[in-house]
Amino acid sequence: MVWLQEFINEFGTDAVIVNESLREKLSKDYYWYSPVLYEQLKNKIADCAIAPTSIHELQRIVSFAVKNKVPITPRGAGTGNYGQAIPLQGGIVIDLTKLDRIDMKGDRLVSVQAGVRLGVLEKTLRQNNRELRIFPSTYMKATVGGFLCGGSGGIGSIRWGNLWDDNVSSVTVMTVEETPRLLTISGDDMQQYIHNYGTTGLVVEAKLPVEPKVSWSQHIVFFHDFREAIKFSGELAHSEEIPKRLVSVCEWPIPAHFHPLKKVLREGQSIVMLEIEEKSVHLLGCLADKYDGDIGYTIPAENYQKGLKLSDFTWNHATLWAHKHGDNLTYLQARFQTDRIFEQMADLRSKFGDEIQFHFEYIKIQGAIVPASLPVVKYKSKERLYEIIQFCRAIEVEINDPHTYILGFGGYNMRMKELLKRKELNDPYNLLNPGKLPTAKEVQEFQL
Numbered sequence: 476m477v478w479l480q481e482f483i484n485e486f487g488t489d490a491v492i493v494n495e496s497l498r499e500k501l502s503k504d505y506y507w508y509s510p511v512l513y514e515q516l517k518n519k520i521a522d523c524a525i526a527p528t529s530i531h532e533l534q535r536i537v538s539f540a541v542k543n544k545v546p547i548t549p550r551g552a553g554t555g556n557y558g559q560a561i562p563l564q565g566g567i568v569i570d571l572t573k574l575d576r577i578d579m580k581g582d583r584l585v586s587v588q589a590g591v592r593l594g595v596l597e598k599t600l601r602q603n604n605r606e607l608r609i610f611p612s613t614y615m616k617a618t619v620g621g622f623l624c625g626g627s628g629g630i631g632s633i634r635w636g637n638l639w640d641d642n643v644s645s646v647t648v649m650t651v652e653e654t655p656r657l658l659t660i661s662g663d664d665m666q667q668y669i670h671n672y673g674t675t676g677l678v679v680e681a682k683l684p685v686e687p688k689v690s691w692s693q694h695i696v697f698f699h700d701f702r703e704a705i706k707f708s709g710e711l712a713h714s715e716e717i718p719k720r721l722v723s724v725c726e727w728p729i730p731a732h733f734h735p736l737k738k739v740l741r742e743g744q745s746i747v748m749l750e751i752e753e754k755s756v757h758l759l760g761c762l763a764d765k766y767d768g769d770i771g772y773t774i775p776a777e778n779y780q781k782g783l784k785l786s787d788f789t790w791n792h793a794t795l796w797a798h799k800h801g802d803n804l805t806y807l808q809a810r811f812q813t814d815r816i817f818e819q820m821a822d823l824r825s826k827f828g829d830e831i832q833f834h835f836e837y838i839k840i841q842g843a844i845v846p847a848s849l850p851v852v853k854y855k856s857k858e859r860l861y862e863i864i865q866f867c868r869a870i871e872v873e874i875n876d877p878h879t880y881i882l883g884f885g886g887y888n889m890r891m892k893e894l895l896k897r898k899e900l901n902d903p904y905n906l907l908n909p910g911k912l913p914t915a916k917e918v919q920e921f922q923l
Contacts, residue, residue, distance in 0.1 A: 478543040479522055482567070485539060492524040501568045504553040504560045508794060509805055510854050511878040512558050521548065521562045526570035530649075530657075530679055533569070537655045537677070540567060540906055547651070548908045549673040551590065551621025554613040556791060558880035559625040559672040563910035571620055574679060579603065584644060586682050589620025597780070605685045608635040608642050612790035619681055624673045628847075630721050630750065630786050632838040633712060638669050640841065644684055648676035651902040658901075666890055667897040672882050672911045675894060676901045690776035691720055692753040693785045695736075696768040701726045701745040702817060705835070705846075707766035708747050709813070712837035712844045717758050721750035722837040723789035729832050729851055732800040733788045739772045748785045790849065793834050797851045807864065808885075809848040810873040811835075816846055822870045827863060829853070848872075882911050883918070891918045 483491045492498060501524040506512040522545075527533040540547045546566030553560050562568055574588040577599055585605075587596060594615035597607050609631035611617050617626070623646065628637035635642055645661035646668050658676065660668055667675050698704035708724045711717060726745045733740065740746070747768070751759055753776040763770055774785065788796060794806040811819050823831050832851040837844060854860060860878065867874050876885045883891045895915060898905070 504555045506558040508556045509878045521568040522565045524568040541653045551618030552616040554617045555625040604688045612792040636839045644682040647680035675897045690753045691750045692776045693774040694749045695772040696747040697744045697771045703766040717755040718752040723748040724835040726833045732796040803854045805854045808875040
């Protein structure tokens, strides 16, 4: 590869990573959550990697790639689950974690570069009596750019919704052209840059709304009856009296995999993990009593985000623990109907038994509280997995398929036609994370 030696000559042997083990590490994310993706992506690796330290250096890298028609794949911390940051066609992986400037913009806005770790950002904000609206359970490692381009919601979504729900004020994007442009995007146009796997432009900066800091206490509520845990969680999720940041429900045996919590967990009991405003604890106790729940573990607000964090066992961290300590376990992304949740769970249990273990995250979508779900699934085969997916859809459980790396095929409504048009404008040579977008024909056929 002539271009690789030229790239090394231009940017230096210390900056360009060609070591195979390092290239392998920077070419992978948490795709192995899915046995399907593991087989498809395990051998994909970049030809080299580089971590620019400035916007100007990033522009030079992009310009080189365009001149030499070399694919580029941006990445943050690699905590995504769908192969978003895995280069399908080799080329250059661009590690953006050194672009890490934070700039407070008054009391309600923060400007951050794409490589800022969300854990660092949250800590910085809380030291200034502010906090993020939403962040993933991987926030201690995950970057702003990675979350915006590969995520959707997380802790705080019960209060503020997902990324699309006015939780990003603007993004600054670099085009992939011989002379890269910087575009500032806001309003409805941001739909083409959020959760797009970094395919329509390189997100280099974002402005995020922030809120006054709240004293959040963390609790585990134990239930003998999983149905009562769901009823409790549903009422709590809808309660305006108890401000909350997290409502996460796991049926047994999922909690059995949470080894750091083994001293406080109770054999056979389902759990609800919570972050609520500390001054509302007395109301929480009354609600727990109503559904025969027991608040068996509490982390006071003074220890919030210090040491053990219950959010480390919620969202896809629950899948991570199950995968780590269970046999052949994977997951789905689902959304149950609030008024049919028990009927739909019963249908699934009747059909598949304990192949499916229920895990719910209550979130707000366009103002409505919904029981989103990340059920743990015993993996038998790809065919069996898609039999489960098809059955879910047949009983009107919505599925966003996490076992595909093609954007839009997972089930999210991504307005793909508009996104493909933006791709042509910003990346005319299709060098930016190629292979992750469906073709125009596929968009038409699948009505994405």
